[in-house]
Amino acid sequence: MTDLRGVGVGTGAVTGQAVWLARPDESPERDGSPSSPDAERDRFERARARTVEELRDERDRAAVAVGKAAEEVLATHETFLFDPAFEERVEDAIDDGDAAERAVARALEDWIESFEETGGKTAARADDLRDLRGRFLRALRGESPRSVGDLPDGAVVLADRLDPGTAVRLAADDVAGVATAEGSRTGHAAIVLRSQGVPVVVDLSEELRTVESGARVGLDAVAGLLTLDPSAVTGAGPAEAVVADAVGTASGTPLAVTANVGSGRESAVARERGADGVGLFRSEFLALRSDGVPDEDAQTEAYVAALDRFPDAEVAIRTFDFGGDKPLPDAEGDVPRGVAGSLATPDRHREQLRALCRAAARGAGELTAVLPHVTRLDEVAAVRDHLDAATDELAAAGVPHERPALGVMVETPAAVELAPELASRVASLSLGTNDLSRHVLGTTRDADPAVTEPAVVRAIGRAVAAATDAGVPVRCCGEAAADPAFAALLVGFGVTELSVAPDAVPATKRRLDGIDRSEAAALAERATAASTKSEVDSLLKEAP
Structure with missing residues (x-):
């Protein structure tokens, strides 16, 4: 081999x-016979409390050593431990005479199998449950948290x-x-x-x-x-891959490669990786990684931290995008997705807009506020009214502020249809290709985004064309922007900024620098005319 x-x-x-990691012991068997149901329930509760404590300690360490992505995963783990369906399954298993170990394993096993059969991103959640199962079983056995050992x-x-x-x-x-x-x-x-x-x-x-x-x-x-x-x-390792210089097409058209981030810390990583700015600051992550939505002062400091990392560049901050798989903390009932959810909570929305205005005045970079999941023109008008009120409040209080530019996310068929009107009302359009592909195709958020389906390719082309006709710049913020072939397609349509994960910035810059825009435009035209996903995929293999 x-x-x-x-x-x-x-x-x-x-x-x-x-270096091979040792296989974890995930056996649910217990030495000796189960105790009484009440005793097993007590063992379960004590083990759950210990697991929660372990997760919180690890989450705090992860916030410092690793950052947002790790912190969010561990916070999700803790939430699942108190899921009523999980508790009911454990209770039923204990009533059937199982020890707590076997009860926990039985409660999780069906879900693990179900998630894997579903496929897509849902299947990936099975590993989250395996992680929880291992932690719970170790707590029941009185073992220490799993260690990766000493690695060379x-x-x-x-x-x-x-x-x-x-x-x-x-x-x-x-x-x-x-x-x-x-x-x-x-x-x-x-x-x-x-x-x-x-x-x-x-x-x-x-x-x-x-x-x-x-x-x-x-x-x-x-x-x-x-x-x-x-x-x-032959590839370069992470430390050697940084490309700090600006890039552009062979004909000299500038192209920006920016970063998707969720905190000031990630903005610093993006800067180190050579990003030209922040194309998507997911502001709701500030709430998801804490006990609730930060107050106005805390939000302002977080936005200023990101702006100061890019003193000569743009930082696009998406307003809160709660709803769906990102529930609004302390919300009662379902919350509408995106900007509709913000408008449904006007006090919280106004507070965020004030924080953005204050940060725009204090931060070194140029701030753009981006509205997520827009489906109606009156949503943009309503946000402008709230922004007027926010600046009036700050002026009356004598607080330094600056009105940020306004942009919108194009991630629904409605936004594609309204793209010409939206482009006439805002400073920029941002393509959210993950959500756009799912909404166009009618799939769930758990499904992998199929951005090379012809319907999705054509929707992207129409949105970019509308913005180009209006003289408004377009950035792409979805995972597709980091795919080398799809990035060429986006440039061919007229996208001038691609926002990717911080670690993907160097490779994306190398891929785009010197690209022949006329060849990319020809690729985009042929992809738009394609009838099947396989045709589009074949064309992308010929990407310039």
């Missing part, structure tokens, strides 16, 4: 010593599969790379590692077991390759 091919996650290529410098970690908790610990240990036999590029473990610039290759199959600990290996996340011939790995 010389090399194995899997699915690459992130960018970068490294060489190092292969520059280790390339190998595992059958990786749960999110272990990924957090590996990211904090600065491992060189990670390879797994199973797993998905959309799984939380992969997302955590990618956010820290760790090259990852997943889904290498059982053949990965032919690689022994101690072997010298090469790992290329772009090619999705693990090789026993490290000299064949």
